[in-house]
Amino acid sequence: MPSSTPAVREQAPINWAPTLIFSSTFLITITAVPWYGWRHGYDAVEWLAFGAMLVLCGLSITAGYHRLWSHRTYEAHPLVRAWFALWGACALQNSILIWCSGHRRHHRHVDEVERDPYSIRRGLWFAHIGWMIRDYKSGAVDLNNVQDLQRDPIVRFQHRFYVPLVLATNVGVPVLLGFLNGDIWGMFLLAGVLRLVINHHVTFFINSLCHAWGRRPYTRTNTARDNPWLALFTYGEGYHNFHHYFQTDYRNGVRWWQFDPTKWLIATLAWLGLARNLKRVPSFKIQEALLQVQFEKARTHLNHSPLPNVEALRQALEAEYQQFMDTLAEWKLLRGQWVQQKREALAEKKHELQTLWHHTSVRTRFKEMEYMLKMQRKRLQVFNLNFATLVAN
Ligand SMILES: [Zn+2]
Ligand SMILES: [Zn+2]
Incomplete structure (x- = not known):
């Protein structure tokens, strides 16, 4: 943890929508999910759907929201962009525009208590989830820094129809799969709720743990850390010290052996002709x-x-x-x-x-x-x- 933690006493009002979503899905995950498994069991199809949706949503955030839209480290075919926009909505972390706007501010003002939306200097809890459950000044939405993204019709569409897309992917898809598999509740609990909670916290770890735990081989000017253990769970985003110094590079784990499935996905998309202009730092x-x-x-x-x-x-x-x-x-x-x-x-x-x-x-x-x-x-x-x-x- 950073040595100095300036006290910030800001009495911000509660942001009810994320508070209710985070707490209800978490409560269901620690109660109904194990209870249903104990009483009825989950079958292989349900676990498969859970795993597939978990990875789809996770990679749509890392390869799409983060490396494509926030940092523009490569260009992607409209089909890829539509795919990431859809499953990014399923990860329920706000629209591309709002997410990227906040993330660009995080990079620009990293560790500045008043301007970094998820500054680690306000504590691990704040950087992880606290910044979303209250309307802090540092988290106010200002889309001025994402005007380039607003030119993309796919991004605009996702922003406009964000709520219907969230419901269709988070409720519609699991219910439909459950109906086809013969157990709607089992599928909903696993591929809907448990998957969402894991998606959430894996991304949140990047803002909290990746700024607190690990090494700083590329720069010591900010709190971002490289942590190979966290990279295992975050699709390669654990190499966060490199990323904060070289944010235009499509890789986070820059060495060929470093575990970074997101960079491998982007390289594969390029090989298939679905991505181009992959940026690499010399x-x-x-x-x-x-x-x-x-x-x-x-x-x-x-x-x-x-x-x-x-x-x-x-x-x-x-x-x-x-x-x-x-x-x-x-x-x-x-x-x-x-x-x-x-x-x-x-x-x-x-x-x-x-x-x-x-x-x-x-x-x-x-x-x-x-x-x-x-x-x-x-x-x-x-x-x-x-x-x-x-x-x-
Ligand atoms: Zn970033
Ligand atoms: Zn960061």
Whole structure:
């Protein structure tokens, strides 16, 4: 948890609709759901429908509401957008417009008590669910920051017919499936209520736990954390520290092995021709962020060191930092030139051998610079680790 928790005493009125929905579905989940299972049992079809709807709704929030609409990390075919709009409504977390507007404010003003709608600095409960059950000033709806989304007819349609869509998917679908399966109540309790409660809290964990529990390898300027355990339950959104620093990247778990089903879904959609323009941050920038954090840690260690003769270490560290700054400057210059030349080559349709040779050598230099940062980071990581152990002993 963040060290300072400013007291916010705001007597906001209760927001009845979400309060009643959250409390009634939660109560049913801990009473009627197990009771019905004990008395009547749930069959495989019901569990299958529960699992399918859980994943459909979950991914519609992460790949649709979050990475497509809030951050525009890729473009999607209208069929995909309609699908996400439908199952996103089933997740019952408000319309795309309202959700994305709040989320963009969360990124812009992260950790600002008065302006971040779900600031963790107001406590775990507030960031998880408290912010929705009262009409706080910080949560006031203002759609000015989602004008780009209002141009999409699918988004407008979902906003306008949000309540009928919620009822059709949350009540209509389970009742219909239950009718076909011969047990309406069983299906409603599992695929309707239990599924909704899990959908809710999984998303809410991203605002609460992902700002309180985990590591901060990419930036320490905000409370967002990377947590592989939370990624398992949140369709990959647990890599929240990376996400807050590189919000335009369609990946949250940026390493190929990091569990991020949402990025795999988006990549598959692109492969099928249903998504395009997937945005990726250059890997050099990622290395830069990782190294910057290591420098900060090393400086903190030296500044608070009880050991004598830290001056020599400080000088060595500053020499490392100078090398880092030089590499950054070279990368910036070379990248600017490279983008410019690529644009010109495309415009003139030049594919000469000379251009090809130049591109190859520039690319090699990029790789070398990336490698230099990686090696510097390794040095600093070892230094930080050894230093901490030395001081502890
Ligand atoms: Zn986000
Ligand atoms: Zn966040």
